[in-house]
Amino acid sequence: xxxxxxxxxxxxxxxxxxxxxxxxxxxxxxxxxxxxxxxxxxxxxxxxxxxxxxxxxxxxxxxxxxxxxxxxxxxxxxxxxxxxxxxxxxxxxxxxxxxxxxxxxxxxxxxxxxxxxxxxxxxxxxxxxxxxxxxxxxxxxxxxxxxxxxxxxxxxxxxxxxxxxxxxxxxxxxxxxxxxxxxxxxxxxxxxxxxxxxxxxxxxxxxxxxxxxxxxxxxxxxxxxxxxxxxxxxxxxxxxxxxxxxxxxxxxxxxxxxxxxxxxxxxxxxxxxxxxxxxxxxxxxxxxxxxxxxxxxxxxxxxxxxxxxxxxxxxxxxxxxxxxxxxxxxxxxxxxxxxxxxxxxxxxxxxxxxxxxxxxxxxxxxxxxxxxxxxxxxxxxxxxxxxxxxxxxxxxxxxxxxxxxxxxxxxxxxxxxxxxxxxxxxxxxxxxxxxxxxxxxxxxxxxxxxxxxxxxxxxxxxxxxxxxxxxxxxxxxxxxxxxxxxxxxxx
Numbered sequence: 199x200x201x202x203x204x205x206x207x208x209x210x211x212x213x214x215x216x217x218x219x220x221x222x223x224x225x226x227x228x229x230x231x232x233x234x235x236x237x238x239x240x241x242x243x244x245x246x247x248x249x250x251x252x253x254x255x256x257x258x259x260x261x262x263x264x265x266x267x268x269x270x271x272x273x274x275x276x277x278x279x280x281x282x283x284x285x286x287x288x289x290x291x292x293x294x295x296x297x298x299x300x301x302x303x304x305x306x307x308x309x310x311x312x313x314x315x316x317x318x319x320x321x322x323x324x325x326x327x328x329x330x331x332x333x334x335x336x337x338x339x340x341x342x343x344x345x346x347x348x349x350x351x352x353x354x355x356x357x358x359x360x361x362x363x364x365x366x367x368x369x370x371x372x373x374x375x376x377x378x379x380x381x382x383x384x385x386x387x388x389x390x391x392x393x394x395x396x397x398x399x400x401x402x403x404x405x406x407x408x409x410x411x412x413x414x415x416x417x418x419x420x421x422x423x424x425x426x427x428x429x430x431x432x433x434x435x436x437x438x439x440x441x442x443x444x445x446x447x448x449x450x451x452x453x454x455x456x457x458x459x460x461x462x463x464x465x466x467x468x469x470x471x472x473x474x475x476x477x478x479x480x481x482x483x484x485x486x487x488x489x490x491x492x493x494x495x496x497x498x499x500x501x502x503x504x505x506x507x508x509x510x511x512x513x514x515x516x517x518x519x520x521x522x523x524x525x526x527x528x529x530x531x532x533x534x535x536x537x538x539x540x541x542x543x544x545x546x547x548x549x550x551x552x553x554x555x556x557x558x559x560x561x562x563x564x565x566x567x568x569x570x571x572x573x574x575x576x577x578x579x580x581x582x583x584x585x586x587x588x589x590x591x592x593x594x595x596x597x598x599x600x601x602x603x604x605x606x607x608x609x610x611x612x613x614x615x616x617x618x619x620x621x622x623x624x625x626x627x628x629x630x631x632x633x634x635x636x637x638x639x640x641x642x643x644x645x646x647x648x649x650x651x652x653x654x655x656x657x658x659x660x661x662x663x664x665x666x667x668x669x670x671x672x673x674x675x676x677x678x679x680x681x682x683x684x685x686x687x688x689x
């Protein structure tokens with residue numbers, strides 16, 4: 199009896215070898231997507247640790263997350279993976295999402311009725327308290343200006359500056375874009391940070407009214423909590439992924455730095471440097487899941503410069519045995535980008551499962567348009583500065599700190615960066631022209647677990663379809679001798 203199409207599929211899948219270069223969350227997810235359809239997969243990681251930007255440690259006996267602390271729920275990608283890995287019962291919701299802003303030493307609640315910092319009502323006392331009467335009157339003049347043609351202004355900083363003035367820009371918009379995305383407003387794309395704002399401006403005639411319209415639409419369509427995490431931290435997601443890869447027989451190799459990729463016909467040779475010397479792996483497909491600089495040195499085409507830019511941030515984590523105040527300040531953005539530019543967050547106040555008798559704070563320094571002011575400081579001096587900021591911004595007594603550490607993280611620019619969509623589109627087009635090559639990671643998809651995981655799954659699906667069904671990236675199928683060609687099947 200002739201071999202069935204299904205048997206051919208299984209046999210063909212096991213004959214295809216995929217090498218994933220990099221064991222951050224993107225690489226692990228891509229490896230899983232390939233392994234669960236039967237492909238042979240090898241993951242190669244340069245360091246001794248898996249998980250990339252997801253890490254955890256103990257400070258003064260308290261477990262703390264050092265990198266990603268949770269995920270955005272907007273596209274459902276992380277929630278779907280969490281459920282698939284059997285972690286749905288461990289999901290925790292935010293307890294508090296209050297945002298504050300510090301202006302000249304005074305910390306005030308960030309106005310609730312805003313879209314990316316643009317207030318729906320400049321006369322709102324919460325807005326006026328931050329921008330002053332002069333700023334309020336200037337913002338009101340926005341209603342007297344002619345509306346903007348749809349899509350005419352993409353620069354968010356320019357749009358806000360022209361319509362509502364420098365006080366709104368500097369005291370509401372800039373703290374948010376720098377604190378949340380690491381970008382100055384002039385580096386932000388309007389359509390990316392506030393989808394629909396430009397067209398709403400054309401309809402309503404003012405930026406404030408446009409913000410109000412978007413807020414009304416959002417209120418009419420209540421959404422789930424914007425972020426979630428896991429009991430025990432996001433490292434549980436990494437552990438579950440690694441365990442699942444083991445179930446599928448995936449080989450995970452650490453302390454192997456890939457130095458070269460070369461294509462020969464339909465196969466790839468992956469050269470890796472190890473303590474024992476160079477090693478070579480042969481693969482039918484390669485998924486590059488490294489940081490931008492390493493990836494750019496491996497792939498056989500040029501990478502847009504914008505995507506290789508690096509945002510270097512110092513993150514100081516503090517632990518103090520102090521109870522939370524009645525109204526904790528979960529996140530505080532500072533206004534002045536040159537004097538003490540910092541984003542402070544009270545992680546104990548943020549999460550519903552936190553120990554109420556302990557305060558865990560994170561102080562983040564550095565933006566894409568300026569180096570972290572702590573870059574030249576020693577670890578001790580950086581911790582002292584962070585403790586002072588935690589006292590002023592979060593109300594945690596500096597002398598109560600019993601544990602501290604400083605970590606330096608390098609990440610790509612935010613997905614809301616002006617010009618990033620075009621650069622990413624150009625990169626994707628180049629990747630598709632190379633047979634058996636995939637490219638994943640935060641620098642490709644945009645930072646954040648939601649974007650990274652969704653893109654890693656999409657890219658792995660594209661590659662595995664090509665391998666299993668014989669379809670090249672350009673849509674050309676293989677010939678009649680392909681093992682899955684149904685014309686070969688006989689009863």
